[in-house]
Amino acid sequence: MKKDGKNPPGADGDETQGDENKLIAERRAKLAELRAAAGAGGAFPNDFRRDALAGELHSAYGEKSGEWLDANPTRVTVGGRLMFKRVMGKASFAKIADRTGQIQLYLQQETLGAAYEAFKGWDVGDIIGGSGVMFRTRTGELSVRADALRLLVKSLRPLPDKWHGLADTETRYRRRYVDLIMSEPSREVFRTRARVVRYLRDFLDALGFLEVETPMMQPIPGGATARPFRTHHNALDLDMYLRIAPELYLKRLIVGGLDRVYEINRNFRNEGLSTQHNPEFTMLELYLAWADYHDLMDWVEKATRGLADTLNGGPRLSYQGRAYDLSQPFRRVTVEQAIIDNNPGIDPLSLRDPTYLRKRCDQLGIPWHRDDGAGKLQIELFEKTAEAQLLDPTFVYAYPVEVSPLSRPNDADPFVADRFEFFISGREIANGFSELNDPEDQAARFRAQVARKEQGDEEAMFYDADYVRALEYGMPPTAGLGVGIDRLVMFFTDSPSIRDVILFPHMRPEA
Numbered sequence: 001m002k003k004d005g006k007n008p009p010g011a012d013g014d015e016t017q018g019d020e021n022k023l024i025a026e027r028r029a030k031l032a033e034l035r036a037a038a039g040a041g042g043a044f045p046n047d048f049r050r051d052a053l054a055g056e057l058h059s060a061y062g063e064k065s066g067e068w069l070d071a072n073p074t075r076v077t078v079g080g081r082l083m084f085k086r087v088m089g090k091a092s093f094a095k096i097a098d099r100t101g102q103i104q105l106y107l108q109q110e111t112l113g114a115a116y117e118a119f120k121g122w123d124v125g126d127i128i129g130g131s132g133v134m135f136r137t138r139t140g141e142l143s144v145r146a147d148a149l150r151l152l153v154k155s156l157r158p159l160p161d162k163w164h165g166l167a168d169t170e171t172r173y174r175r176r177y178v179d180l181i182m183s184e185p186s187r188e189v190f191r192t193r194a195r196v197v198r199y200l201r202d203f204l205d206a207l208g209f210l211e212v213e214t215p216m217m218q219p220i221p222g223g224a225t226a227r228p229f230r231t232h233h234n235a236l237d238l239d240m241y242l243r244i245a246p247e248l249y250l251k252r253l254i255v256g257g258l259d260r261v262y263e264i265n266r267n268f269r270n271e272g273l274s275t276q277h278n279p280e281f282t283m284l285e286l287y288l289a290w291a292d293y294h295d296l297m298d299w300v301e302k303a304t305r306g307l308a309d310t311l312n313g314g315p316r317l318s319y320q321g322r323a324y325d326l327s328q329p330f331r332r333v334t335v336e337q338a339i340i341d342n343n344p345g346i347d348p349l350s351l352r353d354p355t356y357l358r359k360r361c362d363q364l365g366i367p368w369h370r371d372d373g374a375g376k377l378q379i380e381l382f383e384k385t386a387e388a389q390l391l392d393p394t395f396v397y398a399y400p401v402e403v404s405p406l407s408r409p410n411d412a413d414p415f416v417a418d419r420f421e422f423f424i425s426g427r428e429i430a431n432g433f434s435e436l437n438d439p440e441d442q443a444a445r446f447r448a449q450v451a452r453k454e455q456g457d458e459e460a461m462f463y464d465a466d467y468v469r470a471l472e473y474g475m476p477p478t479a480g481l482g483v484g485i486d487r488l489v490m491f492f493t494d495s496p497s498i499r500d501v502i503l504f505p506h507m508r509p510e511a
Contacts, residue, residue, distance in 0.1 A: 031043060033036035034151070082094060265283070361377060437471060
């Protein structure tokens with residue numbers, strides 16, 4: 001539509017909206033007739049049960065000839081959404097869709113009688129059921145020759161044009177139910193998502209991990225540097241927070257002797273919306289005692305290849321037009337080396353000099369805070385100049401301790417922590433580290449975080465006295481890992497936006 005205000009009333013979008021309103025009114029009138037004829041509850045019956053699914057029928061009989069089907073009559077009862085109808089006098093065709101695919105019904109006036117006449121007035125989008133015997137049409141299509149047919153649910157809104165589906169991306173997200181009706185690729189994305197989660201569960205269960213559940217409402221948000229969502233518990237008269245990570249509770253379980261634990265659940269972070277961020281997202285977080293961050297990097301590499309084999313049949317795949325070969329060893333590089341590689345002319349010997357780093361940030365237009373130390377400034381440089389260049393699978397390790405308040409410092413270089421992040425296609429997929437298990441060091445780092453919060457850093461951590469107390473009982477050497485399920489699914493489904501892999505992403509309210 002032009003945006004100069006010269007379109008006549010009813011043109012383009014207005015006309016389309018008017019047509020849809022007319023169709024809805026016509027369907028409501030049909031429903032009113034059904035109610036009058038069937039009684040209050042009879043317009044939406046609930047006594048129909050199917051015994052076959054479209055995909056199962058195609059799997060079982062897709063290779064059978066028409067002669068075989070005629071010689072071995074198989075009676076089935078199917079049900080689903082009417083996606084196509086073609087009325088041809090005394091015989092008609094219909095296609096219905098269920099969760100496994102579509103199956104064709106062949107309808108004859110002579111066999112169905114009144115039900116056939118009723119069918120002529122049904123609309124694409126209605127939910128129907130029918131029974132009959134399997135056969136092949138003259139064109140060879142596997143079909144059901146229906147001898148019973150019922151309307152089960154009257155659809156009041158017309159479906160989008162089948163060739164275009166929901167063309168508007170925002171509408172696909174807002175009306176995911178329609179997107180799933182019309183788009184097999186969308187349905188496949190969420191099947192793949194379920195397979196990713198199932199694979200990870202099976203992988204960890206086979207290694208002796210215990211799946212657990214920890215609180216999603218917490219009196220103190222912890223386990224990550226992020227701004228939390230705040231709520232209030234009336235009975236306790238207590239402010240609480242939706243969790244930003246389950247980390248501190250899972251590590252309490254390690255203290256308690258559960259040496260290998262994991263959780264797959266929701267986290268909530270009060271941050272912006274983008275193609276990579278949704279305020280409510282799914283994480284796999286795991287902890288294993290008697291291990292370090294090197295073990296985790298090996299695990300991530302093995303699990304990523306295993307996912308590729310399971311989902312893709314091999315290590316080679318494409319994401320957004322770029323080829324990836326996961327059979328090659330994943331690159332491992334330090335934060336400082338990644339900065340050097342992506343900042344020509346930078347002085348490698350000055351990467352821990354705050355004054356030098358501030359000047360470098362100024363030259364690149366990267367904002368910084370007066371209280372930022374060399375470690376925080378390094379990460380600002382890394383995120384703005386290097387992160388997007390990490391296309392092939394890459395482990396970036398040796399993060400500064402300053403930005404790693406829960407990580408164990410490296411024995412040889414206490415400026416950095418035994419921590420890594422895993423990147424594919426310029427996106428962080430996982431974050432792992434050897435856990436800090438020194439209670440006095442942890443208490444000091446919490447106090448430093450509180451100081452940052454008092455200086456205005458809304459993402460800085462709170463002081464968690466009970467967690468420090470848990471560490472004082474003793475936590476064995478431990479490694480921990482968080483994996484962003486949504487971003488992992490994006491990669492394995494070739495999805496450009498996180499909203500493509502979340503069934504109901506958060507969005508601004510409709511105008």
